[in-house]
Amino acid sequence: MASFPTPLTAGNSRVKEARKLARRSFRAEQRLFLADGPKAVEGALSIPACVVEVFATPAAAEQYAGLLGDAAVTLVDDRALASLSDSVTPAGLVAVGRFLDRPLADVLAGARLVVIAADVRDPGNAGTVIRCADAAGADAVILAGDAVDLYNPKTIRASVGSVFHLPIALERDPLAAVRAAQAAGLGVLAADMDGRDLFAADDLLAKPTAWLMGNEAWGLPDALRDAADEVVSIPIYGKAESLNLATATAVCLYASARAHR
Incomplete structure (x- = not known):
């Protein structure tokens, strides 16, 4: 499981770019969305080529290692993860996924x-x-x-x-x-x-x-x-x-x- 040795912070450019997906207009432009929490991340990972990247805190990456498998995981600190999640108590996992609606x-x-x-x-x-x-x-x-x-x-x-x-x-x-x-x-x-x-x-x-x-x-x-x-x-x-x-x-x-x- 690939990861950065030092967790990224909320000010990191990759985190900032992912955070823009909270806006509907940016989601539509990029055709990307955020899947927040283990259930959503697991579902996104079950669809081939859906997940672009998973952001996880070090604790969540360890806790959900079985769920993540060989997915590309970027470690982030708690504050950075919270900036990507709209949950009151973030679970520590947020995936960036490609749009999946069909004709x-x-x-x-x-x-x-x-x-x-x-x-x-x-x-x-x-x-x-x-x-x-x-x-x-x-x-x-x-x-x-x-x-x-x-x-x-x-x-x-x-x-x-x-x-x-x-x-x-x-x-x-x-x-x-x-x-x-x-x-x-x-x-x-x-x-x-x-x-x-x-x-x-x-x-x-x-x-x-x-x-x-x-x-x-x-x-x-x-x-x-x-x-x-x-x-x-x-x-x-x-x-x-x-x-x-x-x-x-x-x-x-x-x-x-x-x-x-």
Whole structure:
């Protein structure tokens, strides 16, 4: 495992350059992002050619030697590592990785279960949706519209490594994502109010499906809802007004996963 004999400081030019990746504009320009913490670093290392470099404190490099294997590791001091991490208590590992999103057509090819998350703005929600999709055995996630940056450190962290486990596409036009899913043979089910009861829709759920999930605050616009093949609702048996985005996504995906199996 290659390393510098003396840990780099926060003022080092390489650390400063990596620190710029905290800005979305710089990430997009360089097509690089920061994977913060052992789970994210492990996931990034599992993808061939994803990781450019790993920054680690000497203690973390020793603690996670098995995880790091023969990865290129640059030792940094605690202050330098903290400048690269947005965690309250950094774990001592941050990797610089190459962008890993894939073209829309690629992630839809042969897929049977997909999530189209339209205009999701909160990085924690986006990461959790990706984690739910991974857990339910979905084939892909599409972040569509005016969505949060996939490479926001909070999105990566909220996915708990799942961002590295399944294909993810970015599509600026949510309607184009819906049309592409339909063209790929997927039935698009809009999760919204006043639709068909989710638990009485096994005939729909057993088919190849793309779940269309809306924004956290205002849900799905009429144009997107109307473009879906069916509108499906999660029944509310208690007094709650609704479910949050990540919970609703998990319920819908697991309903499909059960029907598929």
